[in-house]
Amino acid sequence: MSQIKLISRASRVLSVSGVAVRAELSGTVLPQPQGNHTSVRTMASAQKKTLTLETLNPNITKLEYAVRGPLVIRAAEIEKELEKGAQKPFKRVIKANIGDAHAMGQQPITFIRQVLACVSDPDLLESGQYPSDVKERAKSILAACGGQSVGSYTMSHGIELIRRHVAEYIERRDGHKANWQDICLTGGASNGIKNCLQLLCNKVDGKDTAVLIPIPQYPLYSASLAEYGLGQVGYYLDEDHNWALDINELERAFLDGSKTHAVRAIVVINPGNPTGQVLTRSNIEDIIKFAQKHGLFVFADEVYQDNVYDKDSKFFSFKKVMRELGAPYDSIELASFMSISKGYMGECGLRGGWMELCNIQAGVQAHLYKAISAMLCPTTLGQTAVDCVARTPMPGEPSYELWNKEKTAVLESLKQRAKMIVDTFNSMEGFSCNVVQGAMYAFPRIELPPRAIAAARADNKLPDVFYAFKLLEETGICVVPGSGFGQRPGTFHFRTTILPQPKQLQEMLDIFKDFHQKFTKEYS
Amino acid sequence: MSQIKLISRASRVLSVSGVAVRAELSGTVLPQPQGNHTSVRTMASAQKKTLTLETLNPNITKLEYAVRGPLVIRAAEIEKELEKGAQKPFKRVIKANIGDAHAMGQQPITFIRQVLACVSDPDLLESGQYPSDVKERAKSILAACGGQSVGSYTMSHGIELIRRHVAEYIERRDGHKANWQDICLTGGASNGIKNCLQLLCNKVDGKDTAVLIPIPQYPLYSASLAEYGLGQVGYYLDEDHNWALDINELERAFLDGSKTHAVRAIVVINPGNPTGQVLTRSNIEDIIKFAQKHGLFVFADEVYQDNVYDKDSKFFSFKKVMRELGAPYDSIELASFMSISKGYMGECGLRGGWMELCNIQAGVQAHLYKAISAMLCPTTLGQTAVDCVARTPMPGEPSYELWNKEKTAVLESLKQRAKMIVDTFNSMEGFSCNVVQGAMYAFPRIELPPRAIAAARADNKLPDVFYAFKLLEETGICVVPGSGFGQRPGTFHFRTTILPQPKQLQEMLDIFKDFHQKFTKEYS
Known part of the structure; x- marks a missing residue:
């Protein structure tokens, strides 16, 4: 088991032989069990709790999900602070941590939403406002539902x-x-x-x-x-x-x-x-x-x-x-x-x-x-x-043109943003970023100065977590540190989505550039 | 462990000391592992399968869910047979196995569906066809969604x-x-x-x-x-x-x-x-x-x-x-x-x-x-x-009256059906059924003649499973045998929902009565 953990968790420790505490491993703020199991029952009954950090399913304690981890929790706190009028060097948090396209301004595909509206409220099938293929689609789905209602259970593997x-x-x-x-x-x-x-x-x-x-x-x-x-x-x-x-x-x-x-x-x-x-x-x-x-x-x-x-x-x-x-x-x-x-x-x-x-x-x-x-x-x-x-709208069907236009626009824009982000990162000192051939993310490699690594250690954080927290606190940009995904020991990365809309993405990249220059200067 | 299993599975065995095979225990048609683990790797590599009944997670093999179990799978098969024109003593399957109200003809609450339609297609907010409280509700939910779209992720514990x-x-x-x-x-x-x-x-x-x-x-x-x-x-x-x-x-x-x-x-x-x-x-x-x-x-x-x-x-x-x-x-x-x-x-x-x-x-x-x-x-x-x-519509709001009318009608009708089903069961020989004070089910106790129990044993089924299968094959009524929920050893029950609409429920109860009389006669 320890062999396996060495392989999979190597990226999370500073040196292969290093003894790292969990807080350092993940930057997590979640509480960890203390003491041993024999003492648990006594503690639990004193506190009248049957579920404690000690008696909790240990697999649940271990589980980590960096995409919504401590950094993202902190980002949500910062948003609340901003709402309450806190003064920050930025006006809003840019959530580049998660592949959440609509949250970043992408518009839904009209065909999907019209069909959803019709199956939700079948009275809309009688109105003239939707194209015929939308209504036909909704009818065919309703016909496959128990009692012609989307409120019915379906088979467990689907309709x-x-x-x-x-x-x-x-x-x-x-x-x-x-x-x-x-x-x-x-x-x-x-x-x-x-x-x-x-x-x-x-x-x-x-x-x-x-x-x-x-x-x-x-x-x-x-x-x-x-x-x-x-x-x-x-x-x-x-x-x-x-x-x-x-x-x-x-x-x-x-x-x-x-x-x-x-x-x-x-x-x-x-x-x-x-x-x-x-x-x-x-x-x-x-x-x-x-x-x-x-x-x-x-x-x-x-x-x-x-x-x-x-x-x-x-x-x-x-x-x-x-x-x-x-x-x-x-x-x-x-x-x-x-x-x-x-x-x-x-x-x-x-x-x-x-x-x-x-x-x-x-x-x-x-x-x-x-x-x-x-x-x-x-x-x-x-x-x-x-x-x-x-089963998308097909050429000749009433919804096809709009569907095709919307689909093409989204994919074209993502393509431009993929290029924009990689080009910018590769123009930054200490950054190297592979071509984003697909998906929705860039995973650039960053060099961190030894003083930054020491500062991270002093702050009980992994270097990439330290970097990402600094980025968040100083610019409002939320990315996910590479250690949340795993990386070769001694290398540092982060994941950012390519999803901010072009104007916001440009703004984000400009801010990022500034931050990185300052960071490098501060720790060089 | 065996102690525990005795308590919890007592209901599934014919006698406390009886050695029961699994097929008999549940009436399941699902395949079970054969042989032992040592032989597995050889078998698996001969078949080039890494996942076999022998190497499958044993907890998944054990898991049973009677509400969608073998009887319900058979009911779905019968529906397909009927579609293909098979001759049966009935015209349709009545699915009284699952609390699936809309599938049994209950109508959705209009307010819920109108709000769903509006958040799905926000263009509907501009149309005049929905009450103002529906639109306000939809707007407030959209405002709480990233990018004002229900296509965005929410927090994991919800909005x-x-x-x-x-x-x-x-x-x-x-x-x-x-x-x-x-x-x-x-x-x-x-x-x-x-x-x-x-x-x-x-x-x-x-x-x-x-x-x-x-x-x-x-x-x-x-x-x-x-x-x-x-x-x-x-x-x-x-x-x-x-x-x-x-x-x-x-x-x-x-x-x-x-x-x-x-x-x-x-x-x-x-x-x-x-x-x-x-x-x-x-x-x-x-x-x-x-x-x-x-x-x-x-x-x-x-x-x-x-x-x-x-x-x-x-x-x-x-x-x-x-x-x-x-x-x-x-x-x-x-x-x-x-x-x-x-x-x-x-x-x-x-x-x-x-x-x-x-x-x-x-x-x-x-x-x-x-x-x-x-x-x-x-x-x-x-x-x-x-x-x-x-947060339901409140008195004075545009949607309140219709909402209240619909809600009351559903609950009143369920109340009547709860009574109808209990009264009918209690009028049947060999049935005793507690008052359905709430929820959506009756769980009557039935007496099964010794010859029926012997026939079930010969058919490699539990007696209540045998009864429920007979009921399904002869009448198209699908209920869930008591053994799927557990019952005191030597007692037999089944669960039926109270959800068929009043007319269909009356029809179902009439058919049920007939069936039970014939069944009792056949096995007395």
Whole structure:
């Protein structure tokens, strides 16, 4: 276990041999248990609490989710202080910490919202204000709901009609058959990912199960592995090759992890979060071969599949590449995840998504579907939005032109912002930033002067956390320190979204430049 | 552990000493692992599957959720057969298995749906078709959303404005202060219940944690305890006293469970599911005293708080009773759960609810809020509906009259149906059914002739499962066998909702009567 932790948490300690306290590791303000378990019952009964830091599920104590971590909590406090009239060197907080497009000013896709309005209030179907394809869509969804109401439960894996539309979407995307029975609608991708990860909790040949995850990674993975008590084996993405997956590094991580754990699955995020790379087809082929060789279940996090900006990059789904590799590779166990929160839709608040399950043993899939049934169903309105994403307006239909215009505008603007942010960062001293080929983030590497590192240590913070806190307090810009995602020891990064609208983004980058110059000067 | 299982699973075996195979226990068609773990890796690699029935998370294999179990899966198959023109002795399936009001013909509350339409498509705010209070409500919710869009993420515990409205709702209900910071919005009550249960996973004094749950219970509890590997200690509800909680029985269960486990929490469902009782204030007082005495965390499942039909019954929240008992009882750890799926709203598909946390250690609550942050947020549209439920139209506001009319009509009709169903069941030979004082279910006890029990055994089914399958195949009526909820050994029950509309309910009861007569005749 300690081996594994060394791999995965290496990025969080100042030196491999360093003894770091947890507060330093994460910059967290959350309380930690003290004392030992034997004394707990006595303490608890004195305080009349059965749930204390000592008796709390230790996996919950361990769990961290930097995207909404202490820095973001502080950002919310600052917003409240500003509301109350506090004097700060800035007027508002810029939340570049989370891929929350609408919050940053992106406008919703009209077609989705009109369909949502109609299924919510079917009286609107009688009014003349909506295009006919909006009304038809709403009617078809209502017809698939119990009692023709979105207030009814659906099947736990979602409305059959919508699952069929998702399968058709995937067939159009990949040029390969998709079975609608293998599509499971979810309340956002996170739900599906967690439900699948949980299936793996078991000992195999006397060893606990572990999962390979990228470093840097999206912290839902580290958080869920901690929650489920699964081992985490990090493989480093290759920063020098635009965050590609290096098969030698995968082999190294697998070998290391296998010393203590049964390594049974690999997570790949493509396009990358927080790293913004788009994997080449040949890289995906190699990963599939690696997974097949070691009998790994592949988690393909493909929620940014619409977000590809680089002219030389293209999104290939793991499913497509696997099918086209043929036997024996086309029989690997694969779950692919999609969300309506990203892409051009950015409908984070609606909570909708799906997973496609490939080559899962029928009995296992039945148990998965049974397990999710206790949670009843994903939200019908999220499912409605999923339907609008899986089956978009087609040329010739009344809503097509507006839909296409809105979609193109969002993606074009994101493309410009991706370039703007990378160019600016790369023009800054001590910054180096890979091309943002896709997704919604830049993950620049920053050099921090030794005096800054010492100051961070004195402040009981990791250097990148120290930097990000300074940035927040002095400029109102909220980013997430690289240690929240993992990074090679001795390197420092942060993640920023590319989502502020162009004018605000320019303003943010100007402020950032100023801050970084001052910071470097202060600590040089 | 076997002690505990004996208590909780007693109802599932034919005799306490009987060796029962799992298929018989649950009537499930789900595949079970074969062989032992040592052989697994070989099998898995031969089949190139890393996830097999043998390597699957054993807690997921164990988990059962009867409300959507094998009987319900069969009901869905029958519906498909009917669609394809199969000849059956009935024309349609009546789904009395799940509290899904809209699916059974209940109409949505107009105010909720109009607000949902407006926040989905804010262009509707400019149109003249909605009352001013609908538009104001929608505007206030949009103003609380990032970028004024329901497409934005909210805080993980929900929009502050709505949490404040929930606190005000609770204050009006109870006459006691509620802190909005202790309100956590959820995607339905189930989410909140699971998140709180999960906190308890830990050993205390070397013993695994167990939770007291009622028998009969709502199977989300048994399913979640299985999923989290928590011990389940059943306490029997007193069928002879309209399913009250008998403190002696609670003490017995606590003592029994404590032999092997650290019993740290108790679940109480009031009004009762599947049992339909409404606890008296004095019963609640006794339960709180019992919880305080043993230092138990109380899970108060109060999702049916609006569903009280009996003229002599009244809903008292655990929070209110606890506060009014005063010290030392007012410091017990308590979580109360509420949902928009039940009550007069019946908005199951929207997935909205809340929990109120009382007397939880601040650090523990911080860890809970952190843990849910990885799941980002409950759906904004579910939160919107929660707001409409917490802050209903008030007298004098444009939407009040219609809202009040709709609400009253739903609750009045449910009251009549509750009576109709109980009266009919009690007029049937071999049936006895407690008064449905509240909630949405009747849980009648049925006598099954010895020959029926023998036939069930021959068919590898529990007797009540056998009965329910016969009922489904011969009449199209889908109920849930009592064994899915738990019942005293040797007794047989089923749960039916009271939700079919009056005419359909009368028809269902007539068919039921016929069926039962034939069944009794066949097996006498």
